[in-house]
Amino acid sequence: MKMDDPHGKRMPGGVVTLAHGGGGSAMRKLIENVLLPAFNNPLLAALEDQATVPLAELLVHGDRLAFTTDSYVVTPMSFPGGDIGKLAVCGTVNDLAVSGARPLYLSCGLVIEEGLEMAHLAMIVESIAHAARLAGVSVVTGDTKVVERGAADKLFINTAGIGVIPAGIQISASRAQPGDAVIVSGSLGDHGIAILLARNELALDAAVMSDCQPLHGLVAVMLGACQDIHCLRDATRGGVATVLNEFATSSRVGIRLREAALPVNETVRGACEILGLDPLYLANEGKLVAVVPATHADAVLAAMRAHPAGLEAAIVGEITAESAGNVILSTAFGGYRVVDMLVGEQLPRIC
Amino acid sequence: MKMDDPHGKRMPGGVVTLAHGGGGSAMRKLIENVLLPAFNNPLLAALEDQATVPLAELLVHGDRLAFTTDSYVVTPMSFPGGDIGKLAVCGTVNDLAVSGARPLYLSCGLVIEEGLEMAHLAMIVESIAHAARLAGVSVVTGDTKVVERGAADKLFINTAGIGVIPAGIQISASRAQPGDAVIVSGSLGDHGIAILLARNELALDAAVMSDCQPLHGLVAVMLGACQDIHCLRDATRGGVATVLNEFATSSRVGIRLREAALPVNETVRGACEILGLDPLYLANEGKLVAVVPATHADAVLAAMRAHPAGLEAAIVGEITAESAGNVILSTAFGGYRVVDMLVGEQLPRIC
Structure with missing residues (x-):
């Protein structure tokens, strides 16, 4: 079977066999015909x-x-806004x-x-390569293993980054x-809800795009506005709640969050209400949480909002001396609740 | 369930659940109770x-x-001479x-x-840590994902190394x-046959230990004897035949091998004869192939034989100008055959 990829190139046909992971000539052909042309670096x-290096x-x-x-x-493996390949680059770049590092390799x-379709693999590899080019990094070393049908679920990717x-x-x-x-760079939970909807297990008729994107450019403008950013973490598994709990624990401080200030897209908010999910715990793949000196907060926020990855950035809370180790949310109704780590x-x- | 590990420490009980990969408190406990104590570095x-760094x-x-x-x-996951954890360290260290690098991180x-037993995971993690200590490297960053029952085969490990x-x-x-x-550092095919026998799918009653071991110490003594080693590669998937074909192709040279000089353990040779396998194509996990200037070959060989990982090292052939791109074996019977890449x-x- 031959099919065209989105960029109009011819895709290799057939399926991946155990021989493609065997270290011999089939693997070498896979490397030379699919991986090297996509990753294209000396x-x-x-x-x-x-x-x-x-x-x-x-x-x-x-x-x-x-x-x-x-x-x-x-x-x-593919979902609105991305696929496992783009995710594997953005996650490690982030x-x-x-x-504060410049991602390089x-x-x-x-x-x-x-049994994975070779054309499907080639599309994912092209997606890795495309995301790497956008993030300014090179895929410089790799490994391919093939396991028998049923021993893995189509494709797992590991990336390490320098x-x-x-x-x-x-x-x-x-x-x-x-x-x-405390600043978040944009709307919470888009990735988590996008994946959930892409599984088609729900009767929800809603469209949510994953926020999967590289954040190194956003971080660069933030550091341009304030070299002394104190904490920074992308809010992936466990969501913003988990990142803030990690900050509170590691820094031995309290964190006060304002629920009304949290940016959440309407569709995500609606899906969360129907499904009983909390956007604070949903995974993001292109959002970060920053803790910055109060005197620099407005400058950092302005720099973020001027960057495509931070248009909806918002100051959502502050660090406190009291309640050390805890994250406390001021709810929209005027009450308070403790935001624990995800259980x-x-x-x-x-x- | 509680059980003692080989070092007499208490093993954690229970099984790994999806929550252990969720980014929340269960994952943090897994990290703090199992991974950090084993890998033990700041x-x-x-x-x-x-x-x-x-x-x-x-x-x-x-x-x-x-x-x-x-x-x-x-x-x-476990086999005579090692397990997936030791392998994951030695393979990347090698x-x-x-x-010629000193492996560091x-x-x-x-x-x-x-559903993987937590005690089993802890044993593998301890094996990673033990192998890392022996190889003089530190596990400095990591990631844990848990997939549903049936979506992977117990445990896959990725290591990247610097x-x-x-x-x-x-x-x-x-x-x-x-x-x-052309020098090989010891007997060929021990790992491949050890894995095959450990699967218990054969009626062969033989004991073969995997050669899984770190080779950085051996490489160091080789470089001590000759700074100008030309080619060096560990012969894993695809075996020595594949490595030599890679050398022949990349260097545009021929390689002449002497079958009689190839070190192969008697048990491995016997298993290969029964099963129709060729030791030149079997995987090794603690053997390397070196190409060194003829004037330094004896000195390098002597240094290797004085090192525990090179006791059975042997000069097995030479590089030729003719037959460029090909590996030719002089058989024990006085004939010749081309040794292709593994197909x-x-x-x-x-x-």
Whole structure:
């Protein structure tokens, strides 16, 4: 079977077989015909067992290496606003970006279920490559394993990422101080609801796009407005509530949130009400939570709102000395409730 | 259920649930009770979304960063000589080591099938930690995903690795030159046959231990004997035959192998004869293939044989100008045959 991809290129036919993970000629053909053309960079093309980068090239960007990893198991593999490939790039780019690092290099480990359409794999690989180009990173090393039918669910992707943090940036979950402002970069829960709807298990007729996007550009303008950002984290699994609890615990401070200030899209809010979900716990894949000195909060907010990834950014609360270790929400009705860490699992296979 | 681990510590009870991958409190407990104590290092313990290392600390070791990744899907998860955890460390350490790099940091991404015994997971994690200590590397960043029962086969592990290559070392698959000697570090195919036997699908009553081991120490003594090693690669999936074909293709040279010189354990040889397998194509997880200038071959061989990971090292052939791109085996019977790249898959889920 041959089919055209969205960019008009010819897609390879057939399905992935165990031989494509065997280390021999079939794997080499998969690498040479599908992976190398998509990722297209000399470090990967050398086909050594490791990519090599002069440390001098890293020193241009800063004084510390940042290193992170994530595996991606989302189902369905494609959803409004993205797919597992785009997610695998953005998720790892964002884990680097929230340290203030400039993301530079990615690894890509594929675990493929035997029988996956080669054309489908090629589309996901093209999506990885496209997202990497947009995020300014190169996929420089990789690995492909194929497991028997039934031993995995179509495709899992692991990416690890390397970036470099500029001198002077000191972002950490432990640096929140009483008086600091809490900012979120936009609407909460879009990714979680988009995945839920894409599963077609609900009778809800609603359209929600995942917010899946790289955040390094947004972080760069934030640091331009204030070098001394205290805490920064992207709110993925566990949502904003979990990130804020991590900040409160690591920094030994309280956090006061204003429910009315939380940006939530109407469709997401409606879906949450029907399904009994709380947007504070829903996964995002292109939203971050920042804690910044109060004196710089307006400048950071203005910089965020001038960036495409932060148009709906909002100051949603502040750090307090009291209630150390806890996140307290002032509800829209004038009451208060404690926002705990997520207990249990709202939605599996979300990222 | 509680059980004791081999080191006499108490193992956590129960099974892994979807909540352990949800990003909330159950995942945090898994991280704090199982992963952090095992991996025990301050970079990971900071629980930031990324590990941070001063570039100045890397420059102490050399001038180039090496970066690699591998996913591990071996079945069964435990086998004579190792398990998936030890494999996940050694495999990635070895992909760094064969560049001449000193391996320094690992990431660890776990994809766990819901229902895996928590005690089993803890044993594998302890095995990762133990292997990392032996290899002198730290697991500094990680990720845990849990997928529904049936969506994965118990446990897949991805590790990415970072190392630093000392100035002056230039190892590459493209550097083989006519006249160079080809050395293998020990017996071929132990890992492949060990896995096959561990599956209990054969009526063979034989004991073979996997050779799963880190090779950075062996590489260090080899570089001590000759800084100018031309090619170096560990012979995993696809075996020694595949590595040599990669060298022949990348370097545009021929390779002449002497079958009689290839070290193969008697049990492995016997199993291969019964099963119709060729030790040249079997997976190894603690053996490397080196191409070195002929003038240094004896010195490198002597250094290898003085190291525990190279006791059975042997010169098995040489690089030729003729037959460029091909590997030719002089058989024990005085004939010749071309050793192609592996076509198809000898054994799936081997690593």
